[in-house]
Amino acid sequence: MSVVPRGTNELSSPWIQAGRLAFLALYAVTVLAALAWVFSNVRQIDPQNRAVVLHFGALDRIQNAGLLLAWPRPVEQVILLPAADRVLERRVENLLRSDAALQADRVASFATPVSDALAGSGYLLTGDAGVVQLDVRVFYKVTDPYAFVLQGEHVLPALDRLATRSAVALTAARDLDTILVARPELMGSDNQAAERRERLRDDLVQGLNRRLADLAATGQGLGIEVVRVDVQSSLPGPAVSAFNAVLTASQQADKAVANARTEAEKLTQAARQDADRAVQVAHAQASERLAKASADTATVLGLAKTQGSDPQMLLRLYRERMPAILRQAGSVTTVDPKDDSRLIIQGAGQ
Numbered sequence: 001m002s003v004v005p006r007g008t009n010e011l012s013s014p015w016i017q018a019g020r021l022a023f024l025a026l027y028a029v030t031v032l033a034a035l036a037w038v039f040s041n042v043r044q045i046d047p048q049n050r051a052v053v054l055h056f057g058a059l060d061r062i063q064n065a066g067l068l069l070a071w072p073r074p075v076e077q078v079i080l081l082p083a084a085d086r087v088l089e090r091r092v093e094n095l096l097r098s099d100a101a102l103q104a105d106r107v108a109s110f111a112t113p114v115s116d117a118l119a120g121s122g123y124l125l126t127g128d129a130g131v132v133q134l135d136v137r138v139f140y141k142v143t144d145p146y147a148f149v150l151q152g153e154h155v156l157p158a159l160d161r162l163a164t165r166s167a168v169a170l171t172a173a174r175d176l177d178t179i180l181v182a183r184p185e186l187m188g189s190d191n192q193a194a195e196r197r198e199r200l201r202d203d204l205v206q207g208l209n210r211r212l213a214d215l216a217a218t219g220q221g222l223g224i225e226v227v228r229v230d231v232q233s234s235l236p237g238p239a240v241s242a243f244n245a246v247l248t249a250s251q252q253a254d255k256a257v258a259n260a261r262t263e264a265e266k267l268t269q270a271a272r273q274d275a276d277r278a279v280q281v282a283h284a285q286a287s288e289r290l291a292k293a294s295a296d297t298a299t300v301l302g303l304a305k306t307q308g309s310d311p312q313m314l315l316r317l318y319r320e321r322m323p324a325i326l327r328q329a330g331s332v333t334t335v336d337p338k339d340d341s342r343l344i345i346q347g348a349g350q
Helices: 006-011 016-037 101-107 147-172 192-217 237-295 298-306 313-327
Strands: 043-045 047-055 058-061 065-069 076-082 090-093 132-143 224-234 334-335 341-348
Touching: 043 047, 047 147, 058 147, 076 132, 076 147, 090 147, 132 147, 147 192, 147 224, 192 224, 237 298, 298 313
Parallel strands: none
Antiparallel strands: 043 065, 047 058, 047 076, 090 132, 132 224, 334 341
């Protein structure tokens, strides 16, 4: 029977071997975690991005596209930003009608109108007391990475407020026709309206950049610059229906006026034709009456012409024609014109 030393059995015990393996595994995991922590900020920066490296919270450097070597956190913090030439898009939700207002519009009626708190949501007042809706999309670039990082999550809300303020100021300084074509019948009489309508986007860009510059001058800059603004203007739904009704009524009125003018022209032409016909008939009748009167008075005119050369002609005619006239009478009584009491001739009927 052989005897095994006690120390040899303890070193070869399964529990001791398991503990040794666990220690080695923990050591390997610790080393790997330390390596992962050390190289956690070593990364590849894509061409559309750039990195801002903060060393204990202070701006240390800006890394463009390429391999970035930085100490791990919390020594250095790496924040990814868009590249200098990359343009970002932001839709200004503050200028849109809220969901609660849209829901209220669907259920509103004359009995239950929309409340004052929701009635003006998404509507802007123009200089001529009109109402318009604007869907604004702002395109901007990051020009100051440190200011952009410093503002952090406040950049986009501040941009929305600046865009809303600029839009309100611009619409209040313009009438409805210089923002959108509300009355097409006036387009021909105002050639500058289309030019002012196209200049709305440029004025909005200039207004936003001016307000961003004012913030930067006070040390509160957002680190961005607006490069373009897309504006889609429209009328509210009820206003569109009202404008369509007015346009339809105007077209119907123009059609009625045109029909009335056509009928009036027809009546005028018919009246002129009747007048011309009446004038022609009157001229013909006048010529006929004049000819008949001339024929009837020809004898009298002839006697009048010959009276000057023969003073006794009227007396002879009187004596020649009076007997024939008197024979047609039943009785004739003649008197002396100087003495109406003396009977000269006693006429006898034949």
